[in-house]
Amino acid sequence: MTFRPAGRADVPAILHLLADDDIARSRGFGVVPEEVDAATWAAFEAIDADPNNELIVAADDEVIATCQLTFTPGLSRGGAWRMTIEAVRVRADRRSAGLGKKLMAYAMDRALDRGCRIVQLTTDKRRIDAHRFYEALGFVASHEGMKLTL
Amino acid sequence: MTFRPAGRADVPAILHLLADDDIARSRGFGVVPEEVDAATWAAFEAIDADPNNELIVAADDEVIATCQLTFTPGLSRGGAWRMTIEAVRVRADRRSAGLGKKLMAYAMDRALDRGCRIVQLTTDKRRIDAHRFYEALGFVASHEGMKLTL
Numbered sequence: 473m474t475f476r477p478a479g480r481a482d483v484p485a486i487l488h489l490l491a492d493d494d495i496a497r498s499r500g501f502g503v504v505p506e507e508v509d510a511a512t513w514a515a516f517e518a519i520d521a522d523p524n525n526e527l528i529v530a531a532d533d534e535v536i537a538t539c540q541l542t543f544t545p546g547l548s549r550g551g552a553w554r555m556t557i558e559a560v561r562v563r564a565d566r567r568s569a570g571l572g573k574k575l576m577a578y579a580m581d582r583a584l585d586r587g588c589r590i591v592q593l594t595t596d597k598r599r600i601d602a603h604r605f606y607e608a609l610g611f612v613a614s615h616e617g618m619k620l621t622l
Numbered sequence: 623m624t625f626r627p628a629g630r631a632d633v634p635a636i637l638h639l640l641a642d643d644d645i646a647r648s649r650g651f652g653v654v655p656e657e658v659d660a661a662t663w664a665a666f667e668a669i670d671a672d673p674n675n676e677l678i679v680a681a682d683d684e685v686i687a688t689c690q691l692t693f694t695p696g697l698s699r700g701g702a703w704r705m706t707i708e709a710v711r712v713r714a715d716r717r718s719a720g721l722g723k724k725l726m727a728y729a730m731d732r733a734l735d736r737g738c739r740i741v742q743l744t745t746d747k748r749r750i751d752a753h754r755f756y757e758a759l760g761f762v763a764s765h766e767g768m769k770l771t772l
Contacts, residue, residue: 515701544692548709551665559698589772594765606768615744617765618756622739
């Protein structure tokens with residue numbers, strides 16, 4: 473099992489991980505198009521070119537988990553950098569085997585490497601299991617996560 | 623009143639806005655040092671150099687409000703860009719005059735200019751007035767905002 477930045481060849485597998493999710497389905501993004509579209513490739517290129525964004529995969533023979541890390545500088549808390557974790561997914565047939573925990577351990581190492589003093593994420597209020605998972609890692613649900621779709 | 627990206631000269635005023643806040647005080651960041659320290663200048667330079675981060679101020683003769691906007695590409699939702707709003711502050715003596723609303727209108731315009739399809743923020747669960755403010759703008763508190771201090 474390796475944890476590494478995603479390459480172009482990983483994109484279709486990542487899209488399948490993102491789509492295989494009840495909440496993604498409820499938002500109308502439950503089906504992966506046969507061919508990756510231009511907007512998605514552009515998003516991959518933008519992430520890949522940005523030193524403050526890392527798209528991560530966990531892979532053995534296949535890609536089985538993913539997350540995206542964003543590193544943000546800020547003036548708050550004495551000029552602290554923060555790391556935001558988005559789009560965390562573990563393949564359905566590989567859950568409950570500690571893989572999510574290993575993925576988060578990799579992410580925390582990246583936060584330390586980058587000198588971050590805060591790690592943050594938002595998780596849909598319906599994902600009760602996810603809340604328990606993150607709380608066990610030390611996250612505190614201190615904030616409301618508010619979203620506006622344009 | 624103008625809304626614009628912050629310059630170096632605005633940093634001390636922004637730090638005062640960030641510090642004059644009960645929750646910042648409770649975290650130990652309620653006092654602004656007489657001289658801006660190196661870590662804070664480095665954070666300002668990092669924001670200023672990053673096309674995906676914008677530190678915004680509202681100013682007439684003085685800086686009276688601020689927020690930070692982060693633009694993040696992602697593979698979810700068809701390759702949608704998202705805008706994250708952090709560190710929103712309006713100076714205490716200028717609140718309840720519609721300034722926060724104008725600042726958010728400026729932020730929304732930036733989201734549209736950048737082609738974002740989601741705008742997101744987290745707000746401390748103790749900031750009840752802020753929740754009402756954002757809900758009136760169309761934000762939905764659909765997520766838990768989880769934080770881990772390293």
